[in-house]
Structures are given as C-alpha cells and as structure tokens.
Amino acid sequence: MRRNAAKLRDGTLWVGVNYWSRTGGPLMWRDYRPEVIDEELTVMRDHGITLTRSFFYWPDFMPAENTLDPEKLAHFDDFLDRHQALGMTTIPTFIVGHMSGQNWDPAWRDGRDIFADPSFVAQQEWYVRTLADRWKDHPAVAGWLLTNEIPIYGHWQSRGIGTIDPAAVTAWARTLIDALRSTGATQPVSIGDGAWGVEITGSDNGFRIRDLEPLIDFHGPHVYRMETDEVRQHLGAAFICELLGPIGGKPVIMEEFGLTSDYVSEENAAHYYRQVLHNTLLAGATGWIPWNNTDYDELWNQEPYSHHPFEMHFGLTDDRGRPKEQLREVRRFTEVLRAVDAPRLRRADTQVALVISSFLEKPYPFTQPEDHTSVFAHTRQAYVAAREADLPVGVAREADGLPDDCALYLLPSAKQLTAPGWRHLVERARAGAVVYASYFVGEHGVQRGPWWPKLDETFGVVKKLRYGLTDPIEDDELRITFQRDFGGIRAGEELVFAVAGTENSRTYLPVEPNGADVIATDAHGRPALLARPFGRGQLVLCTYPIEHMAAVTPRVNPEPTWRLYAALAAEAGFTPEVTVDDPRVLVGRMEHEDGRSFVWFISQHDEPLTVKPTVAAGTLRDLTGQEFPAVELFPYGVVVTELTRD
Numbered sequence: 043m044r045r046n047a048a049k050l051r052d053g054t055l056w057v058g059v060n061y062w063s064r065t066g067g068p069l070m071w072r073d074y075r076p077e078v079i080d081e082e083l084t085v086m087r088d089h090g091i092t093l094t095r096s097f098f099y100w101p102d103f104m105p106a107e108n109t110l111d112p113e114k115l116a117h118f119d120d121f122l123d124r125h126q127a128l129g130m131t132t133i134p135t136f137i138v139g140h141m142s143g144q145n146w147d148p149a150w151r152d153g154r155d156i157f158a159d160p161s162f163v164a165q166q167e168w169y170v171r172t173l174a175d176r177w178k179d180h181p182a183v184a185g186w187l188l189t190n191e192i193p194i195y196g197h198w199q200s201r202g203i204g205t206i207d208p209a210a211v212t213a214w215a216r217t218l219i220d221a222l223r224s225t226g227a228t229q230p231v232s233i234g235d236g237a238w239g240v241e242i243t244g245s246d247n248g249f250r251i252r253d254l255e256p257l258i259d260f261h262g263p264h265v266y267r268m269e270t271d272e273v274r275q276h277l278g279a280a281f282i283c284e285l286l287g288p289i290g291g292k293p294v295i296m297e298e299f300g301l302t303s304d305y306v307s308e309e310n311a312a313h314y315y316r317q318v319l320h321n322t323l324l325a326g327a328t329g330w331i332p333w334n335n336t337d338y339d340e341l342w343n344q345e346p347y348s349h350h351p352f353e354m355h356f357g358l359t360d361d362r363g364r365p366k367e368q369l370r371e372v373r374r375f376t377e378v379l380r381a382v383d384a385p386r387l388r389r390a391d392t393q394v395a396l397v398i399s400s401f402l403e404k405p406y407p408f409t410q411p412e413d414h415t416s417v418f419a420h421t422r423q424a425y426v427a428a429r430e431a432d433l434p435v436g437v438a439r440e441a442d443g444l445p446d447d448c449a450l451y452l453l454p455s456a457k458q459l460t461a462p463g464w465r466h467l468v469e470r471a472r473a474g475a476v477v478y479a480s481y482f483v484g485e486h487g488v489q490r491g492p493w494w495p496k497l498d499e500t501f502g503v504v505k506k507l508r509y510g511l512t513d514p515i516e517d518d519e520l521r522i523t524f525q526r527d528f529g530g531i532r533a534g535e536e537l538v539f540a541v542a543g544t545e546n547s548r549t550y551l552p553v554e555p556n557g558a559d560v561i562a563t564d565a566h567g568r569p570a571l572l573a574r575p576f577g578r579g580q581l582v583l584c585t586y587p588i589e590h591m592a593a594v595t596p597r598v599n600p601e602p603t604w605r606l607y608a609a610l611a612a613e614a615g616f617t618p619e620v621t622v623d624d625p626r627v628l629v630g631r632m633e634h635e636d637g638r639s640f641v642w643f644i645s646q647h648d649e650p651l652t653v654k655p656t657v658a659a660g661t662l663r664d665l666t667g668q669e670f671p672a673v674e675l676f677p678y679g680v681v682v683t684e685l686t687r688d
Contacts, residue, residue: 043445045389045436046287046294047326047632050230050260053385056184056295056329057376058093058133059086064336064361067344068099068141074117076124082335083128085359089369090376093184094132095297095331096121100139101148104169115176122182131184133331134177135234136170136218140195142353144346156196157210157248163217171221178227186227187234187297188218191264193247201238206248212257219257230259234297237263241403241441242285244414252403255290260329262297265318270596273426273646276317276678280325281422284437285398287326295329296322303337303355303366312367313678319375320644320680324630326389332372337361378682381665382640387632390639393449393616395438396424397467401458403441412485413458416590420482423593423603424454430604430625432618433611449475449614452607454589455482458493468500472577476614480584481551483512485544492551501583502558502574505551512549515541520586522562522570529609537562537602539588540595551585558583571606573613582610600625600646620662620685622653627675629655631685639685645675660687 049055063070065078086094096118103114118134125132139146139156154162170188177183189195193202219231233254240246242263251261263282269275283294299318301311319330337357341347347354354361358369378384401409402417421437428435438444438451440463451467453459456479459467471477479501483490490512498504507513520539524531531537541548553569562571564586574581588606592598604625611617619639620629626647632640641662645651654672655662662683663669673681 047389048293058331060334061094089373097138125182133185135187137189143350157214167221175225185230189234202247212253232258260293261286264298273599280321283325300333302352304352312371315368315371392434392436395448400440419593420455427603431608432621432629453479455587457484471579474578478582482587503553529612643681
C-alpha cells in the first residue's frame with residue numbers, strides 16, 4: 043500500500059510562517075513600515091524560514107465595489123520586493139474577512155451571501171483576477187490562497203456546519219480559481235478554508251474536500267486542537283495529514299498550526315512545535331507554515347486583540363523581535379531537513395492498513411451525527427496505538443476502495459461499514475491477510491447495535507445479544523488474559539484496559555466460539571479475543587470496544603492496544619524494520635530516492651529516555667556516520683538516524 047508524501051510541482055518543501063507585521067497586525071497596510079518588515083523577515087530567514095503567508099485585509103484593499111486602494115497596492119509591491127531581496131517568497135491570501143477571532147466585512151457587502159449572491163461573487167471574481175494579474179509574474183509569489191478560514195466568516199456561530207451549501211461553495215471556488223488562472227498565474231493555489239470538511243471531521247461545513255480537490259494544488263489543514271491526552275495531542279495534526287493524503291494524492295501543507303504563549307510555557311511550546319513538525323513529516327506533510335511570526339503587545343487596544351488578548355502572543359518572536367524557543371525549534375527542524383535531503387525523501391510502502399469507514403464522510407440516510415464523528419475519534423486512537431507499536435500504518439479510506447495488498451487490516455471500534463466493505467475485508471482474509479475488528483454499538487440509542495452482516499459466520503461465533511438491549515461492562519477496568527501465545531504475547535499474559543463510554547457504548551459482545559479459537563478471556567472467563575482461520579488468513583474479533591474506550595479516556599496513552607496491534611502484525615507475518623520495546627518512543631522511517639533510509643525516534647515522555655532499537659536488517663548510525671547501540675532522548679526529544687545495509 044502506497045502512502046502519500048506528494049510534493050509541490052517543483053519538488054520543494056515549504057517552511058514558512060503566517061505573517062502580519064507587529065506594527066499593525068491585520069491593519070499593517072495602513073501603517074506600513076518597511077524597516078520593520080525587513081527586520082522581521084530577516085529574523086525569520088536567519089532561522090530557516092524562507093516563505094511567508096501574507097494577507098490582503100479585504101476592507102482596506104477593496105474599499106468599494108470595482109475599486110482597489112492604490113496606496114495598499116503600492117505597499118504590497120514593496121512587500122514583495124523586500125521578500126525577493128532577502129531570497130524569500132510569499133503566498134498572498136485574497137479574501138481576509140476572518141482573522142484571529144473576528145470577522146470583517148467590506149463596507150459595501152450589504153448582507154449579500156458570500157458564495158451564492160451573483161453580484162457579490164462577481165465582485166470577488168474581479169478582485170481576485172485584478173490582484174493576481176498585477177503580481178502573477180513577481181518572483182516572490184510562491185502560491186495563492188483564496189481565503190482565510192472562510193467557513194467561520196460565512197457563519198461564525200456554526201463554523202459553517204449545516205449552514206453553508208456545498209454546491210454553492212464548490213461553484214464559488216471554481217469561479218475564483220478560474221479567474222486566477224485566466225491571468226496566466228501558474229503558481230499553486232488552494233482554498234485556505236482549514237481543511238475542516240466532512241471527510242476529516244465527520245461534520246459537513248459545506249467545504250467538501252472531495253469536491254474541491256480537483257480545483258486545488260495542495261491541501262492546507264489548520265490544526266489547533268484542544269485534547270485530553272498528550273499523545274493524541276502530539277499526533278493529532280499527523281493523523282489529519284494521513285486522512286488528507288489519499289484524497290487526490292495532493293501535497294499536504296500544514297498551512298496553520300501553533301499556540302499562544304498565554305496558554306503554555308516556552309519550553310512546552312517548543313516541545314509541541316517539535317512534535318508537530320516531525321510527526322507531520324512522517325505522516326506525509328511537505329510544508330509547514332506556523333501561526334505566526336510575531337507578538338502584538340502594542341496593539342492591545344486594537345481589535346481583535348482587545349477582546350481576544352491571547353491572540354497577541356502566537357508569535358515565533360515576541361513583540362520586540364526576540365526569537366522564542368519555538369522559532370529555534372523550527373530552525374532545528376530545517377537543519378534536519380537539510381541533513382536528510384528531505385525533498386528527495388518518500389514514505390516507505392506499508393502492509394498495515396487502518397480502515398476508515400465511509401460513514402465518516404458519506405451522508406448515508408437515517409444516520410446520526412455521532413455515527414460520523416466517532417469514526418474520526420476511534421481511528422485516530424487506533425493510529426496512536428499503531429504508532430506506539432512502531433507499525434508504519436497507512437490510512438485506507440473505504441470511500442476510495444480498500445487496498446488489496448496489505449497483510450493486516452485494522453477496523454477499530456466500528457459500528458458501521460458498508461456491506462461491500464465487509465465483503466472486501468473477508469476476501470482479504472481468504473487471500474491470506476489478518477483482518478481485525480472490535481465491537482462497538484454506537485454512542486446513541488438509534489439502531490443501537492453492530493451493523494455487521496453475518497457477524498456469526500464471519501468470525502466463527504454465536505452472538506448472545508438480545509434485541510434492543512445492551513450488555514454493559516460493569517467492571518472498572520477490562521482485564522484480558524491470553525489463553526495461548528499470540529504474536530509476541532505469551533500465554534498467561536494479561537492486558538489491562540481503561541473502561542469508559544456512554545450508557546450505550548460501554549458495552550461488550552457476549553459470544554460463544556463456533557469455529558473460532560478463543561485467544562484471550564476477560565476476568566469473568568468470557569471470550570474477549572477470538573480468531574477464526576479463514577482461507578490463508580484469519581479474522582480476529584475483539585468483543586470489547588477498546589479503541590472507543592481509550593478515545594474517550596483522558597491521559598490514557600500509552601495503553602495496551604499497542605501490544606495487541608504488534609501481536610496482530612506478527613500474526614500477519616509483518617515485522618517493522620526498526621522497533622523499540624517502549625511505547626513512549628515512536629519510530630518512523632523514510633526512504634531517500636538514492637536508496638538510503640532514515641529512522642526517527644520521537645519521545646512522548648517528559649523525562650530523558652534511553653532505548654535500544656531492534657533492527658530487522660542493517661545498522662543504525664547517527665547522521666555523522668557513527669554507530670551507536672542505544673538512542674538517548676531528552677524530554678519529548680527527537681533523534682534522527684540513518685539505517686545502513688551492511
């Protein structure tokens with residue numbers, strides 16, 4: 043199975059920053075100070091950042107219909123020239139009606155619908171065409187973005203979910219991109235909407251990524267998640283990159299991520315940046331544009347900072363231009379990119395597939411919102427467990443058709459999969475794969491139960507369910523004991539899982555074996571894990587929703603699902619190239635086109651760790667060529683090595 047790590051057309055990687063000058067924030071074009079621009083850009087360039095994402099604050103650039111402000115245009119001319127003089131480029135963003143906790147309408151909008159009013163769309167079309175025509179040939183223009191987080195501008199109360207018409211959005215985007223291209227502009231273009239569509243979140247905000255994908259040149263996720271678990275936080279952006287990658291095989295650019303210094307210490311801010319940068323690289327991202335370049339303490343009385351004061355402190359530098367530790371972290375990341383020649387890296391193919399039910403994104407009739415959003419939660423938790431097991435997992439979206447070339451298929455806590463999807467997985471087992479699924483009835487009471495056709499026949503069991511009733515998990519923890527060796531887990535070993543969920547979802551599946559082998563039992567002697575040999579492979583059933591329970595439990599990772607996934611991989615005959623026996627250290631590998639292989643070790647622990655890797659074939663050396671027997675990691679640290687084939 044191939045995993046996406048597509049690059050932009052010229053093969054470069056973007057390492058940039060979202061940019062407003064500290065002298066004005068969104069209003070910088072009114073008080074344009076070239077000497078400050080030079081100073082700020084130079085600091086970024088000296089820390090490895092060679093690109094900015096810039097913004098046309100719409101009310102200023104277009105004060106009236108069919109009218110552009112000549113002073114603001116001249117300022118942007120100068121802005122581009124200063125980028126060129128420093129060897130930098132920028133991505134202009136056209137429609138900036140939302141920014142940092144506030145929406146701003148141009149004075150002439152008059153309440154018209156952004157996406158569907160013909161006269162208002164025509165004004166946007168003229169605006170995009172005219173600005174693109176002015177700057178399309180400037181060497182400092184690296185790409186274009188239509189907007190900044192426009193679902194929030196479209197309807198801030200709902201963030202567009204259920205209130206913005208997808209057909210109107212797609213037609214609007216096509217109109218504006220056609221206007222851009224009509225000028226002869228050839229640079230990459232994307233929407234700037236945050237990639238928050240139903241294909242990622244399970245909630246439809248009108249910006250359907252599959253409909254927009256044919257129009258754009260890259261996906262641009264904006265990730266600012268609040269989490270209850272440290273590892274889920276560190277891998278959250280990476281999982282979104284994984285979900286986006288299969289949709290059209292387009293490059294994934296981390297268009298926005300970051301944090302405010304008001305929420306976190308500088309040391310922990312650097313840890314977060316390090317985790318996001320390296321984990322998203324391993325997840326296929328080929329560009330990083332954090333929010334943002336500087337703090338805005340002098341703008342304390344200017345909206346949006348007056349009412350959202352934490353927005354003043356997302357900067358990589360403070361308001362005096364002092365680099366924060368997170369900027370130094372970006373510089374260290376760029377040094378790694380150079381050392382491994384990152385533009386020529388690719389992700390290794392994999393034999394481990396994480397199945398994403400099409401219920402995440404498809405508007406199947408008579409389903410509930412939780413049916414969609416739970417797919418994201420459970421597959422993300424499964425992704426965490428697979429990474430803790432050092433498995434090079436690939437995302438397999440049912441909506442695209444499941445791959446045929448994997449040894450292991452993971453279907454975690456899935457209430458729903460289509461009948462063709464189930465048939466495909468059964469055929470993969472017949473052909474020799476291990477197919478794993480865990481029981482889950484949903485978080486709500488509507489059609490509560492597993493929508494699994496022929497569950498008994500598929501898994502070699504007799505289910506003992508009662509119609510309309512659940513079988514609640516009454517223990518405070520789930521303890522399962524293995525009755526025989528399974529992968530790397532020995533007979534007699536016990537795994538202990540957190541128990542959690544709603545009155546509906548905190549439920550197990552009572553079964554009796556009928557052709558399946560009982561691999562593990564719970565504390566009451568009931569089957570908890572069963573395997574049915576089928577064809578040349580096997581079908582493995584977990585009778586507890588272990589991924590769901592972990593997904594809704596705070597501060598749970600690492601939890602023992604990683605042991606189960608490692609055992610499943612061993613049963614499938616798959617051995618990672620490099621692994622460690624500590625789930626607090628994640629291992630990832632990338633291949634260079636010249637045949638070299640590089641291995642990342644990423645700590646999820648707040649204290650120093652030393653691990654001794656197990657290498658299937660070859661020798662690990664540091665990037666200077668020195669062999670070493672163990673990897674020493676500082677708190678939340680990253681070590682990159684080369685795997686040489688001796």
